[in-house]
Amino acid sequence: MDNIIFERLWKDSNIIELKVMASSEYINVFQSCYVEDVLLENAADKINNYIENPDEVCYLEFGNKTGYYTPAFSLSILPSDNHGHVKIEVDMEIADNDRRAHRCCFYVSCELGQIERFGQSLVSLISEDEEVKVSLIK
Known part of the structure; x- marks a missing residue:
């Protein structure tokens, strides 16, 4: 089943270690990466803007894909069709x-x-007391 899951493994101050899992009918893949909490807030805002205008691409990049940094990944949310179906292009580093x-x-x-639910749930990864896993599929 197609899904994207962000799981908070660790949090210190404004840095979060995420385990990102993504799956389709063809593949299951995961990676861990470090992100600043402000990046998750910005991603939630971008997703909210996408929901208001789903005819445009919403590009989210977590980390830097070039250089010698921690692993990076991106999600490119493509425009929806007339029935509200959407494809998300997942680009994940294999470390x-x-x-x-x-x-x-x-x-x-x-x-x-x-x-929409996924975007609204992203900020829960920042709070210490809230759930530590956000899934595209509920």
Whole structure:
């Protein structure tokens, strides 16, 4: 089943370690990365803006895809069709070499309502007391 899950593994001050899991009918992949809480807030805002205007692409990048940093990934939420169906292009680093040369790209299919709930739930990863896992599929 197509899904994207963000799980908070650790939080210190304004830095969060996330385990990001994504799956489609063809693949299951995960990676861990470090993000600032403000990045999650910005992603939630971008998703909210996308919901208001789903005819445009919403691009979210977590980390830097170039250089010698922690693993990075991106989500490109494509325009919805007339029925509210959406494809999200997942681009995730495979951390199996020092050059950061291997990446995995694939589509996750979902609906506008699922994206809206996901975006609204992202900020819960910032709070210490709230749930530590956010899923596209409830």
